[in-house]
Amino acid sequence: MTSFSDLLELHRNLDDLFMEHQRALLRLNLVRASVTLEQYERELLAHIRDEEAFLLPLYRQRAIAPTGGAPEIFAGEHDKLKQFLVLFRAELEKLKTVDDLERGVLFLIDSQHLFKRLLVHHDTREKKMLYPLLDEVTSEAERKRIFQQLEFRPEPALV
DSSP: OOSGGGGHHHHHHHHHHHHHHHHHHHTTOHHHHHHHHHHHHHHHHHHHHHIIIIIHHHHHHHOOOOTTOOHHHHHHHHHHHHHHHHHHHHHHHHTTTOSOHHHHHHHHHHHHHHHHHHHHHHHHHIIIIIHHHHHHHSOHHHHHHHHHHOOOOOOOOOO
16 A cells, blocks of 8 residues: 555445445345454454544644544544444344344344445545545655554455
8 A cells, every 4th residue: 555545445345345244134144244244343443443543643733624624523423433333233133033024124224324324424535535635744654654553454255
């Protein structure tokens, strides 16, 4: 990786993994839905930790945040994403005991719609503001050093 914008590939990988979770839900395969959600959560939380430990502090120090690009907005969205993940785990657990599994799955998928909209807005904000501004205020050597410190390494896709 040579640019912070290269992190957008990680976003695409996360999106694909969440799609696998939802496909499992559609097939009423709760085991697979649970496994893919756990992997998604692990990877998303690692990515959030990386952004909060390395990227956002640097952004606060060096970048002039445009309207809609304040570091607090990114952190607030991270908090909301984490809250959604807690909700999804709880709802997935409830599905094991519901009388009408299809209704329960539809409820969960409906609730995930808001999560996905938040992700789109968050990813767009990172793509247009956070990552390009970080590229502007860092050298290639700094970026390489930061990339080596990142925790998030995408896991191989589940078969």
